[in-house]
Amino acid sequence: MNLPESTDKGLHGFHPAVSTWFRSTFPSVTNAQAQAWPLIRQRRSTLIAAPTGSGKTLTAFLAVLDDLVHQGLANGGELPDQTLVVYVSPLKALSNDIQINLQNPLAGITEHLEKRGLPPLVIRTAVRTGDTPQKDRAQMRKRAPHILVTTPESLYVLLGSDSGRHMLASTRTVIVDEIHAIAAGKRGSHLALSLERLQGLCAEPLTRIGLSATQKPIEAVARFLVGTERDCAIVDIGHARPRDLAIEVPPVPLSAVMANDVWELVYDRLAQLAREHRTTLVFVNTRRLAERLARHLSERLGKTAVAAHHGSLAKEMRLDAEQRLKAGELQVLIATASLELGIDIGEVDLVCQIGSPGSINGFLQRVGRSGHQVGGTPKGRLFATTRDDLIECAALLDCVRRGELDTLHIPVAPLDVLAQQIIAEVSAQEWPEQALLALIHRAAPYAELDERHYQALLQMLSEGYNGRQGMRSAYLHRDAVAHTLRGRRGARLTAVTSGGTIPDNADYSVLLEPQSLNIGSVNEDFAVESIAGDIFQLGNTSYRILRVEAGKVRVEDAQGQPPTIPFWLGEAPGRSNELSVAVARLQGQLDSLLGATPGDLQPALDWLTGTLGLNVASADQLLDYLARSRQALSALPSQDTLIMERFFDTSGGTQLIIHTPFGSRINRAWGLALRKRFCRTFNFELQAAASENAIVLSLSTSHSFALDEVWRYLNSNSAEHILIQAVLDAPLFGVRWRWNAGVALALPRYTGGRKVAPQIQRMKSEDLIASVFPDQIACLENLAGEREIPHHPLVEQTLDDCLHEAMDSDAWLALLRRMERGDVRLISRDLPAPSPMAAEILSAKPYTFLDDAPLEERRTQAVLNRRWSDPQSTDDLGALDADAIAGVREEAWPAPNGLDEMHEALMSLACIAAGEVTPQWAQWLQALRKAGRAYQLPNGMWVAVERLNCLQALYPNDLPLLPGFDEPWSFDDALVEVLRARLSGFGPLTLVEIAAPLALPVVALTQALARLEQEGYVLRGHFSPGVGEEQWCERHLLARIHRYTVKRLRREIEPVALQDFMRFLFDWQHLSDSTRGQGSAVLPQIVGQFEGYAAATSAWDTDLLSARIKDYSSTWLDDLCRSGKLVWTRLSNKAGATALRSTPVVLLPRSQVALWSGLTEPTDSTTLSPKTQKVYLALREHGALFFDELVHEAHLLRSELETALQELVGAGLVNADSFAGLRALTTPASKRQARSSRRGRGAFVGGMDDAGRWALVRRSAAAAGAHTAETLEHVAMTLLRRYGVVFWRLLEREADWLPNWRELLRTFHRLEARGEIRGGRFVSGLAGEQFALPEAIPLLREVRRRPHDGSLIAVCGADPLNLVGTLLPGAKVPAVSGNRVVYRDGVPAAVMVGGKQQVLLEVDQQAVQQKLIRR
Secondary structure, three states: OOOEEOHHHHOOOOOHHHHHHHHHHOOOEEHHHHHHHHHHHOOOOEEEEOOOOOOHHHHHHHHHHHHHHHHHHHOOOOOOOOOOEEEEOOOHHHHHHHHHHHHHHHHHHHHHHHHOOOOOOOOOEEEEOOOOOHHHHHHHHHOOOOEEEEOHHHHHHHHOOHHHHHHHOOOOEEEEOOOHHHHOOHHHHHHHHHHHHHHHHOOOOOEEEEEEOOOEOHHHHHHHHHOOOOOOEEEEOOOOOOOEEEEEOOOOOOOOOOOHHHHHHHHHHHHHHHHHOOOEEEEOOOHHHHHHHHHHHHHHHOHHHEEEEOOOEOHHHHHHHHHHHHOOOOOEEEEOHHHOOOOOOOOOOEEEEEOOOOOHHHHHHHHOOOOOOOOOOOEEEEEOOOHHHHHHHHHHHHHHHHOOOOEOOOOOOOHHHHHHHHHHHHHHOOEEHHHHHHHHHHOHHHOOOOHHHHHHHHHHHHHOOOOOOHHHHOOEEEEOOOOEEEEOOOHHHHHHHOOOOOOOOOOEEEEEOOOOEEEEEEOHHHHHHOOOOOEEEEOOEEEEEEEEEOOEEEEEEOOOOOOOOOOOOOOOOOOOHHHHHHHHHHHHHHHHHHHHOOOOOHHHHHHHHHOOOOOHHHHHHHHHHHHHHHHHHOOOOEOOEEEEEEEEOOOOOEEEEEEOOOOHHHHHHHHHHHHHHHHHHHOOOOEEEEOOOEEEEEEOOOOOOOHHHHOOOOOOOOHHHHHHHHHHHOHHHHHHHHHHHHHOOOOOOEEOOEEOOHHHHHHHHHHHHHHHOHHHHOOHHHOOOOOOOOOOHHHHHHHHHHHHHHOOHHHHHHHHHHHHHOOOEEEEEEOOOOOHHHHHHHHHOHHHOOOOOOHHHHHHHHHHOOOOOOOOOOOOOOOOOHHHHHHHHHHHOOOOOOHHHHHHHHHHHOOEOHHHOOHHHHHHHHHHHHOOOEEEOOOOOEEEHHHHHHHHOOOOOOOOOOOOOOOOOOHHHHHHHHHHHHHOOOOOEEHHHHHHHHOOOHHHHHHHHHHHHHHOOEEEEOOOOOOOOOEEEEHHHHHHHHHHHHHOOHHHOOOEOHHHHHHHHHHHOOOOOOOOEOOHHHHHHHHHHOOOOOEEHHHHHHHHHHHHEOOOOHHHHHHHHHOOOEEEEOOOOOOOOOOHHHOEEEEEEHHHHHHHHOOOOOOOHHHOOHHHHHHHHHHHHHOOEOHHHHHHHHOOOHHHHHHHHHHHHHOOOEEEOOHHHHHHHHOOHHHOOOOOOOOOOOOOOOOHHHHOOEEEOOOOOOOOOOOOHHHHHHHHHHHHHHHOEEOHHHHHHOOOOOOOHHHHHHHHHHHHHOOOOEEEOOEOOOOOOEEEOOOHHHHHHHHHHOOOOOOEEEEEOOOOOOOEOOOEOOOOOOOOOOOEEEEEOOEEEEEEEOOEEEEOOOOOHHHHHHHHHOO
16 A cells, blocks of 8 residues: 655655655655655666556656756756756646646745745756647757656657757656556557667666556566666555445346436436535546437536546547546546546546446556545446446456456567657668667567568668559668668658557547637548538537538537437447456356356355445346356356357347357457358358457358357367458458558658548558558459468568457467367357347347347347246246247148149158148049149159159159159259258158158168258257257248247237327226226225325325226225225335325235335334324324324323324324324314215315224334345236336336335246236337236237327326326426326326426317316
8 A cells, every 4th residue: 555654764865945845745755755766866767656646746756856956956056958857648638737747846846945045946847749839849949948748759759850859868867657558559669669769869878767557567567668688676556455346237127238218317326426426537438428428417417517528529628628627617527548547637536437448457547536645545336337247347346356457468579660660760860770770679579579570671661662663662771781771861751740659540620610619520430421410419519510521520519409410430449358357257156156056046146245245236137147148058158168059030040159258359369260261161251240258150041060060160270370361351451451551651641741631541551552462452253262471561560460459369279279178168059049148249239230120129139038037947948839839830831722732732842651641632642643743652652743753763663754854863862852842841850750751761861961951951959848859950940930939929919109008007097088987896996006006195085086986985985994904004214294295195905014014114113202102102002092092091182192193194103994084184173074064075074083093003023124025026916907017117106115126027027937927018119128917918909909089188296197207208297286287198288287387289278278277
């Protein structure tokens, strides 16, 4: 941990002015500072590794500033006009920051110098990045700054100009910040060479100081910093520090794609968290999501409180967002990786990460942005967006708990970067070849560079990249005699203007008219495909496109209209190796836990919550998903278990999915190579896609093979060779080639001072490849065999990047070797429908879509494929439906209807055995024989004359052949043809069943079936339930059986629109005119539907019941209560409302009171007022008492007793025999009526004496804890009885003490598996699963057929059917009995809220308003 050290010890040897300033500003010296300062003062190169927020920048700077102070004072208070310190930071934004961070110490130290009467020392700093204006650059040339703050690219540019080289030659110290952010890519290799070139300019060895977050292996980073054969001190504080981390999941179950409705819940939760904290930083993985979140959070928190920050925004807008966050004006900043590095953004209280960031280091960096001050505790929340994402998030927290880190992979000697740096260095001064090589070897990434590659590069640079243009594209003069290198004319300009390694993605700048203000940039593909008038979003403002020009998109402010086009293409990076290992480890661990106790999830749940520390909501979802997958696949994929599954899709093709949790870099390699291997075997191009957890191959109807063979398709000895040939076909190669050729300056980005247009750059890239590697874009017909790869440095580098950066071919080959040795368990499954894990890759990413169904239907795929039953049952679900098999058999067998059709049946089946002929058929066959169109063979087989030649090969006979149908057949071909025809008329058959009617030897049949299998015509497997032997089935029939199996339950219903669903609800709840009840006999049924529904006391009589029963009288409700059938009470976890009138009460059957009251916590009687406690004790002692008895027992006045009872009722502790008691309590005494004065409408409100006895509510003995299965089932069935169809959006009006949807969902699944209810899609336009009572389905269908009649129905705000704003569009109507909603044909027509009327539909306004007012 970065604990404070004693200040004096740390500051020993510092100049008094420096140490006094430090003491006056900071409480103490941190551990990192105490260890690093002595080393830096000895001018030793040092690498400081410490977590974000531990004062790293000051650690490096203070020792250096102190050195400058000593030097200046020794020099008479003056420093020479030379650059002494170069500070390199990977981000432009960081450099602004550093200058600010330097200003404070410099000002402070100068002040302390003056106090001591010493000459004020001027230490100049300057920033030099790509954004530095020309004026400042000129100033810098005139007077060199002492401290130069710059980026790797700008350092390279300075090293390429004479003035820059002159300025840098005096450097003594180099500080490289956030070194981990660049070391792992080509930018790092580029910087390593720039630092060696800088060292070559300077007379004495540079002191190099590196600042980094903790990395693994730290030695590699140190070596990278100082170069080869130089020593480097390492100060590693470690990265372990207390962190407050947790996973957030929405209150509804996650699926394969997050639906928009669920996103709304995520936005709400984010807004809630943002309100609870001062500043919140939200990290997302794509710019597109950053824009979406910015828009939705601004709607919730206000536009000024939210800002976005990502690479496509103009730098002014980004800087503005950073400054506002620092100043504390922003509540929420939404950022992509652009804020991950150490930009000091002030104090952040909470970091939210949406979706797993894909790497451990990235996550630690991001979470480290909160609690950024020394000694703060970072607080982070991970929002899982899909089920796979949840697994990854859990694995990520596991890695953090174990203290693991990603390994840093430093590229080995990239040649394209080297080519650029050689051109830049040689064009600045002449170099002997070997001396230059020695300089290159000193840079760590190039320590192993061999002579052969070096010579090949020099040859390419001095002879030109391609032969056709001769020497014109060469950059160097090479003196072969003296072995020296000099730059050509123009080489220096190209090297300086086109340098750097950040690939050009050809972005278009976005200009806001009329000011022509640059507000950001967009991707080229996006710009080209959009048209004028489209609206898109950048920052949290939307813009309308005016026109698209070359390289520019002109826009105007769209005044907050919602965007019409999505923004950006997918751009999230792949998952790191260590995180992939952790995902595999987590799945392996759960696999063994679930395998140990089949059907019992508790041990696994305990492990997830106990050891991994997940919250119950996340652990539940995770297990639910993995237990189902394990049931379908029989295991879970992990480090040493791989699973392959195959199933039919709706088109009759098959999908093959390999579950490999090894991350997309390995999966991409495997997928590409497998695709190539399939292409060669079956001579057919197929689609493939690879994600982090799986590879999917979409096979056509002509592929058929035994599944187990696929594991052996690739051999580790030849696999890489196949992969290279596959990569050459992939779009990846072309893109990487363009990048590399650009970096190596073969395709300069600027010519003649102007930027080369992206489309021309692409054409030039193709020309270059044509001359260097002609096979790559040759005509396929002229290619014999494989492509010959030329020996060319750039081709070699491009392949190397594809294999080892975009993919990880070494790890993939190691995996293949493990498989060959038998270290990995390989499981293959043929399934009727995709397993839950497969559903994920099939529906999650747009590029893996298998059909053109719109997304609305695609979400349902997640529901429809949910035939994997409850994870707690362990039956096998791989079997096909016996009815479906029987149905397909019946359809496949011919049903002729006359002579010609009988002949056709003979043709399609090739032959019909005697045992298969029915009496009717026999007549037709005899008629055909008379006409000479069919024969009966000696063995009883019937055959059409056109097929006779084929069957003679199998059953020799001397019947005459028909001319034109008489070529001879070989036995093997004839058998294959006959089997092909016969199998088209049957479902699945065993070998014996196939052979019996044909009377042929089984051996011959086996060979013929194998040939058919190879063609993809038949498939083998165990298809019929309960059949032990292997069966064969014709492919299209099997696909049909699969389809019928899946569709059997789905055939029931097509979803209805929301409007029809509302009309159905009015019927179901007896609100529509035709269904309203009459007479007291219907009351129990109607009240039964309301079981457990909480509504205000006053609403029961006046609104809810009277709306559903025509001649309702309140005494009926009293009678039901008095007879003991019904009980009223209040259920709540909160204290009672102030006015009892508006306190929600529920009506329950007496038998179920204990069950319902178990859902809430009992109110603590000690919190009641003293008088109320007296009443409570009296009732507890004496049991049920009448009102006057209570007055006597409690010694209270009548009015005091009424107040006490009101409090007890509000607390849910007491109720009365009849509803009249409640009515009396809520009505002022003056309004109550005596028994005799009964007249007029309205509920009869009697006095207290009509209430019957008062008693304590009986509660269940068990405390409210985890809900039992019986409770959940009762609640689930009650909700179904109330609404007929249930889904999560419908339950927003229900009480908050109900079990949450996730718990109920499992119960619904269980009820569905038992066949008591139906799951499916009943109402369209909604995400998530839906369930219905079987009897509700025909009614729902009937409502859809019924024409609209313009009927108006009014409900009060407290009614369960007040669904405006929850299920239906519009603003919510508060659930208060005074509010009203009028529906016309199921669509909200008018609302009255707080006495204000608002008409929503333009029809029948008068009638609608009357409905609003009529009580």
